[in-house]
Amino acid sequence: MRDILSVLQDVEPDLSKSERILATLLRGEADFIVNAGITDVAERAGVSPPTVTRFCRRLGCESFTSFKVQVAQVAFAGTRYLQANATSVAPRDVADSLLIQLQEAATKTRETLDIDAASRAADVISNAGLVAAFGAGGTSSMIADEMQNRLFRLGLRSISVTDHAMQLMQAATLSHGDVIVASSVSGLNQQLVRALEAGKTYGATVIALTRPDRPVSAMADITIAIDLPEGENILRPSTSRYAYLYVTDLLATFVAMKRGEESRESLRRVKHQLSNSRDEDDKEALGD
Amino acid sequence: MRDILSVLQDVEPDLSKSERILATLLRGEADFIVNAGITDVAERAGVSPPTVTRFCRRLGCESFTSFKVQVAQVAFAGTRYLQANATSVAPRDVADSLLIQLQEAATKTRETLDIDAASRAADVISNAGLVAAFGAGGTSSMIADEMQNRLFRLGLRSISVTDHAMQLMQAATLSHGDVIVASSVSGLNQQLVRALEAGKTYGATVIALTRPDRPVSAMADITIAIDLPEGENILRPSTSRYAYLYVTDLLATFVAMKRGEESRESLRRVKHQLSNSRDEDDKEALGD
DNA sequence: ACCACTATGTAAATCATTTTCAAATTGGAG
DNA sequence: CTCCAATTTGAAAATGATTTACATAGTGGT
Numbered sequence: 001m002r003d004i005l006s007v008l009q010d011v012e013p014d015l016s017k018s019e020r021i022l023a024t025l026l027r028g029e030a031d032f033i034v035n036a037g038i039t040d041v042a043e044r045a046g047v048s049p050p051t052v053t054r055f056c057r058r059l060g061c062e063s064f065t066s067f068k069v070q071v072a073q074v075a076f077a078g079t080r081y082l083q084a085n086a087t088s089v090a091p092r093d094v095a096d097s098l099l100i101q102l103q104e105a106a107t108k109t110r111e112t113l114d115i116d117a118a119s120r121a122a123d124v125i126s127n128a129g130l131v132a133a134f135g136a137g138g139t140s141s142m143i144a145d146e147m148q149n150r151l152f153r154l155g156l157r158s159i160s161v162t163d164h165a166m167q168l169m170q171a172a173t174l175s176h177g178d179v180i181v182a183s184s185v186s187g188l189n190q191q192l193v194r195a196l197e198a199g200k201t202y203g204a205t206v207i208a209l210t211r212p213d214r215p216v217s218a219m220a221d222i223t224i225a226i227d228l229p230e231g232e233n234i235l236r237p238s239t240s241r242y243a244y245l246y247v248t249d250l251l252a253t254f255v256a257m258k259r260g261e262e263s264r265e266s267l268r269r270v271k272h273q274l275s276n277s278r279d280e281d282d283k284e285a286l287g288d
Numbered sequence: 289m290r291d292i293l294s295v296l297q298d299v300e301p302d303l304s305k306s307e308r309i310l311a312t313l314l315r316g317e318a319d320f321i322v323n324a325g326i327t328d329v330a331e332r333a334g335v336s337p338p339t340v341t342r343f344c345r346r347l348g349c350e351s352f353t354s355f356k357v358q359v360a361q362v363a364f365a366g367t368r369y370l371q372a373n374a375t376s377v378a379p380r381d382v383a384d385s386l387l388i389q390l391q392e393a394a395t396k397t398r399e400t401l402d403i404d405a406a407s408r409a410a411d412v413i414s415n416a417g418l419v420a421a422f423g424a425g426g427t428s429s430m431i432a433d434e435m436q437n438r439l440f441r442l443g444l445r446s447i448s449v450t451d452h453a454m455q456l457m458q459a460a461t462l463s464h465g466d467v468i469v470a471s472s473v474s475g476l477n478q479q480l481v482r483a484l485e486a487g488k489t490y491g492a493t494v495i496a497l498t499r500p501d502r503p504v505s506a507m508a509d510i511t512i513a514i515d516l517p518e519g520e521n522i523l524r525p526s527t528s529r530y531a532y533l534y535v536t537d538l539l540a541t542f543v544a545m546k547r548g549e550e551s552r553e554s555l556r557r558v559k560h561q562l563s564n565s566r567d568e569d570d571k572e573a574l575g576d
Numbered sequence: 577a578c579c580a581c582t583a584t585g586t587a588a589a590t591c592a593t594t595t596t597c598a599a600a601t602t603g604g605a606g
Numbered sequence: 607c608t609c610c611a612a613t614t615t616g617a618a619a620a621t622g623a624t625t626t627a628c629a630t631a632g633t634g635g636t
Contacts, residue, residue, distance in 0.1 A: 037591095037592065037593085038592070038593060039592075039593090049593070050593090050596095052593095053594060063594085064593065064594085065592095
């Protein structure tokens, strides 16, 4: 189902004068519309209620009420953010725009996620002798570190390797029952592929967080496909880090649940030592 | 403003029989409710319209209509996710629940963000001689690394220091015009506070990403306050990493925009060298 | 077993939204 | 420039949905 703002974009050219006023109101004060009656909206726009009804119809809604619901649905992040799509450089708009990108990346990742693959991957990780998290470059090395960070707290032996030479060397030490979790946003990293190849030779299972149908994925036993379009504005960052972080979070949570009491005990220990050393309230989050 | 599902969570204990039926309907078929009239909802639940009105009131809504709008607002990502709040351990529900937590963390961060402070921080960073990103522990050290990672690409001299002894030593080398960007989720990290103190002694400006009204914040020239409640389930991770990552993203983007052409050129160079060495498509994201 | 309290439904009343229709405006053709 | 037709808009009536008021049914306690 198309969202109401893109419909507005389409029909904007053949809108009448009063309707254009309403369009402006919609874009600028969606939060007002959502919480007001048709009379209030009409008054605020300086038009009559029937005009508002007609405007809703033109936007493909059956009634004013269903129009309001549609507006509320796109305006998930606090309706004010609707204005943020523009190419404005005002700090407020940039913040809103980044938030929307973040939300979209996470939602899309969830929607396209192969839950079954993730669940199988968590199974494999849960029973691993050693988990080696491989990644290089901005996002991927962050993810490798984060994966290691999360897994060791659950009581799993895990390491993070973000250097290609070290990846190759580490891979050579693995054996059957060990697992490599490899992240690659591009899916093209040749040196990573070589390291995975080496790991497989020695019996390790390879789980890849990467774009499907690319060399890294081809080398994996289980691929958790993450495929996001990159933005064009070079000054604005790619959103893939949120997608990858979400999947890492998910894998770690799955593993924690599968391991149950074992993980709980391990987390308790980590937390205990940490609060001992820091003299801190036990309620603090794990590890600052 | 609290979202309607967390309100439901709270009031669920003192709900009557009919209201419980409605609660189930709300969680399971929010998309139906959103597109139906009060009569349809009443019929589907097998109760009378006034009961539905009373249910809405109990959830803090003034009318059925405003109730629908509230439901529509939380049901942003395909209403299916509403069911995820439960304590289910089904992979699908866990994935949905994590997504909701992520979205909420990011949205709340945006809503409570002091844009002005962030903008001033970006100004200071843009003109820094050296930017030292300090952080220790799971989230904070990730953020320090990410901050460094983002800033060096923009052509700023920056380093990441995630070890307390090194932080203290590094702080001692700073001078007027240098900047420390310190992350601390708890805001209590005493060793970090000491390092900041040292840095300030030598003239460095301190920007803190942390909880307000705590020791780390007290030491900062500019505090970007991030204050999220931590979840209770020890097996499920804290969501603060998304909040901090979002703020880091934002700061880096602000800096990039303030520096404009300078940053664009630097990014171009980084990208150029990377694609040269990797023989990759120039369209790939920066740094895998 | 009765009382008091709460929960729920019926029916009337109210309120918001929509439809109808007429007036005003706009754009074009003579 | 002026008149006509088409379109836009608003006022008022009509409709339809939601809420209120009140009565009844149910529940738990004494």
